[in-house]
Amino acid sequence: MDENQLSRGTKAWWWVAGVVVIVYALFPVAWIVSLSFKTPSDLATLQFLPTNWVWDNYDNILRGDAQDLFLSALRNSVGISLIATFISVVLATFAAYAIARLDFPGKRLILTTALAVAIFPVISIVTPLFNLWRNIGLYDTWPGLIIPYLSLTLPISIWTLSAFFRQIPWELEQAAQVDGATTWQAFRKVIVPLATPGVFTTAIISFFIAWNDFVYGISLTSTEAARPVPAALAFFTGASQFEEPTGAIAAAAVVVTIPVVILVLLFQRRIVSGLTQGAVKG
């Protein structure tokens, strides 16, 4: 479509449509941000914006009463999600390399299994693990969450990475060898730079999924030792029993949304291609 041919009216319509999409996407986020700057008494005004903006809620979760609950949850979430992402990306890199590059029976079996695991109802895994983890001492520990998180992050990593790896022109490696590079040099100088963006994108998508988990987090933990942020949000309480924890929850929600928004801003193009290219070019 040549944009210069568009009439001014048509152009205006596309601008309006675009703005509607942006408002749709960001409005609830703007609301939770606004909420996080309200005082408890300000909540009852039932207005969108605070009458006066205060940092009290952030102070409460980062330095005040709620800090034990929130900061430990933040630490758990970051640690557990990163470790689960790391393990699944490493395993998936080997698997996807084999699927894209080698000829062996069972490729299709592996991809189908990944698909089946991806659509598996999480709660069906939680029920047996709850009992098992209690018996073997993994309940309410980091490994107790990292292991089931692999059921969320590993399948998508395998699918996304095999789609990425299939597009790498592996012939380049041989071409480099013909030009006199050693096997290792060819791999390091040619293949690694080509593969890195795919691995990196897969890691981001995988991290989002681990970061988002709620079912495992709420079912397989009971204390601050391992409880991740989404589960902790459900346990927030107000300063007194008569006070709703609305402001603290909103502030905590904003804090855990910031890393997500930063990743999206920086890697928008890659994330979109990671999410879709497998579906298109499979």
Place this chain on the structure above:
Amino acid sequence: MSTTSAAAGEVGRAAGGGDGDNGGKVPLSDRARSERRLGWYLAGPAFVVMLLVTAYPILQAFYESLFKYRLTDPDAREFTWLNNYLVVLTDGVWWRAVGVTVLITVITVAVEAVLGFALALVMHRALRTLRPVLRTAILVPYAIITVVSAFAWFYAFSIDSGFVNSWFAWVPGISENTNWFGEFGTSVFVIIASEIWKTTPFISLLLLAGLAQVPEDLQEAAKVDGATWWQRMYKVTIPNMKAAIMVALLFRTLDAFRIFDNVFIMTQGANNTEVVSFLAYRQTISRLEIGLGSAVSVLLFLCVVLISFLFIKLFKVDLASARGER
């Protein structure tokens, strides 16, 4: 697909992406055999881990579902065959949860299909300057934590802190005192709204990828022949991206059927808003009824298998083209 290291005779087969049955007769060369071995060395660990974290738990769940077993009273554990399933399937609680789950799934997926398609169209045709901004914005709901989305929508409609009641007081039926979480219909409405907001971007990105595949010259040809916008949509665009649409719908349906977070945060199953996942959670984690909870879990698993089966059989979804997404 690339097969540079494969022996020459195997290139065609590997390019087909098949299981490599080697024609059944020709003996494998040493090279092919070592390649097979290397393939499984590399992919094996991921495969085993996937089985360990899903196949094993579901088998364990099936085993435990055959017992009458409550954690608070472990000595009374008793093998009762399929009795737990009988208890669950003859209880109105289960069927109501299934009904609510199906209701939420159907409405969510139907709305998302239309909304997601509209979003995809806007992103596809958007002016070049706006395109990256739109894609960035649309990724925010996708990437945000579901629980955060649930709280945002919950507080927006909450009678104590929400702006919805004051903004929409002019709408008949809404006033300052409308308690959205006081009854079934309005609670489900907000749950669905949050679910739709959070997950439509995923559908729209898949549809956007599908749109990009529709050949531009077909569109032009239809235009030249005088087809209206709607005709082009129905006769050219949609048929050409059917695979993408079906895959997107399948994944969203399965995902919506597992809905848990929004219900947990907003209603905890109050006003009959309990969904199947929440029922399983409540039986196992809250009531410690391991036997019954396992039975619900297994039934939920079977529902998901059934839905996938129906999609693949009825709509002929080509899962091979689903590669890399979800």
